[in-house]
Amino acid sequence: MFFLSRVGSHVTRDWCRLLQKLSGRSVNPGLQMFGQSISGNVDMDGNGYADVTIGAFMSDSVVMLRTRPVITVDVSIFLPVSINISMPQCHEGQQNLNCFNVTVCMRFRGRQLPGQISEDKS
Numbered sequence: 001m002f003f004l005s006r007v008g009s010h011v012t013r014d015w016c017r018l019l020q021k022l023s024g025r026s027v028n029p030g031l032q033m034f035g036q037s038i039s040g041n042v043d044m045d046g047n048g049y050a051d052v053t054i055g056a057f058m059s060d061s062v063v064m065l066r067t068r069p070v071i072t073v074d075v076s077i078f079l080p081v082s083i084n085i086s087m088p089q090c091h092e093g094q095q096n097l098n099c100f101n102v103t104v105c106m107r108f109r110g111r112q113l114p115g116q117i118s119e120d121k122s
């Protein structure tokens, strides 16, 4: 299975970009004819995102790939207009340091966002 993303509006050699390659062996080494049938555009687990089911008919198996929520994060960073470096306000041990406040604002957008967001390390 190849998951592609359309890059441009014209059909050329570089029209699609490979996003992910999924082999039946990576799902289950015993799968045969994985990808012979595909069904999608149905939200099987009710999380608001369409899922994909892929058949492996020689193994009498179907694999369901659940789509995780897609979250867009808009980040704004606000720094002070100026910093007075002649008057350090912070100390680390005996050393005087300049310090200032930074405000970071994040806006999360997406459909049916979970109540808690954690880092995806995959």
Ligand SMILES: [Ca+2]
Pocket (backbone or CB within 6 Å): 042, 043, 044, 045, 046, 047, 048, 049, 050, 051, 066, 067
């Ligand atoms: Ca889903």
